[in-house]
Amino acid sequence: MKMKYLSTAVCCISAFFAHAEVIEVATFTLNNGVSYEEFVPLDKAVEVEHVSKQPGFISRESAKGENGEWLVIVHWESTEDAQASMDSFMTADAAKGFMAKVDASTMIMKRYEK
Numbered sequence: 001m002k003m004k005y006l007s008t009a010v011c012c013i014s015a016f017f018a019h020a021e022v023i024e025v026a027t028f029t030l031n032n033g034v035s036y037e038e039f040v041p042l043d044k045a046v047e048v049e050h051v052s053k054q055p056g057f058i059s060r061e062s063a064k065g066e067n068g069e070w071l072v073i074v075h076w077e078s079t080e081d082a083q084a085s086m087d088s089f090m091t092a093d094a095a096k097g098f099m100a101k102v103d104a105s106t107m108i109m110k111r112y113e114k
Contacts (some may be wrong), residue, residue, distance in 0.1 A: 008084075021077075021113070021114040022113055023057065023074075024072075024110075025071075025072075025073055025109070027069065027070065027071050028070055028108070029103045030070060030105045031100075031101055031103050034068070037086055040064070040100070042098045045098070046092075046094045046098045047060050053075060054084065054095065056076045056078055056080070057076065057079055058074075058076060058077060059074070059075045060073070060074045066085045082111055
C-alpha cells in the first residue's frame with residue numbers, strides 16, 4: 001500500500017516541476033529628466049499591448065523606487081515563455097517608447113523558479 005502512495009506523490013511532484021512558475025524581475029533607472037508620471041503610461045502600454053499577449057503570461061506588476069528607479073515583476077508559466085517574450089520585446093511597437101525613456105545600461109533582469 002505504501003508503494004501506491006509513493007508513486008502518486010512522485011507523479012504529483014513531477015507534474016508540479018514540469019509546470020514550475022517563473023518569476024522574472026527587472027530593475028532599471030529612467031533616463032535623466034524622465035518623470036514617473038511620464039513613464040507610467042509607457043509602462044502600462046508595454047504590459048497591455050505586448051507582454052500580456054505573450055504565450056505563458058500569468059501576471060505583471062511594476063513600481064517606482066527612488067531617484068528614477070523602476071521595478072518590473074512578471075510571472076510566466078515557463079522559462080521558455082519568458083525568454084520568447086524577451087526575444088520579441090525589442091521589436092514590439094510598445095517597447096520603443098518604453099526603451100527610449102530607460103537608461104539601458106542600468107537594466108538588470110533575473111529569473112527565479114517556484
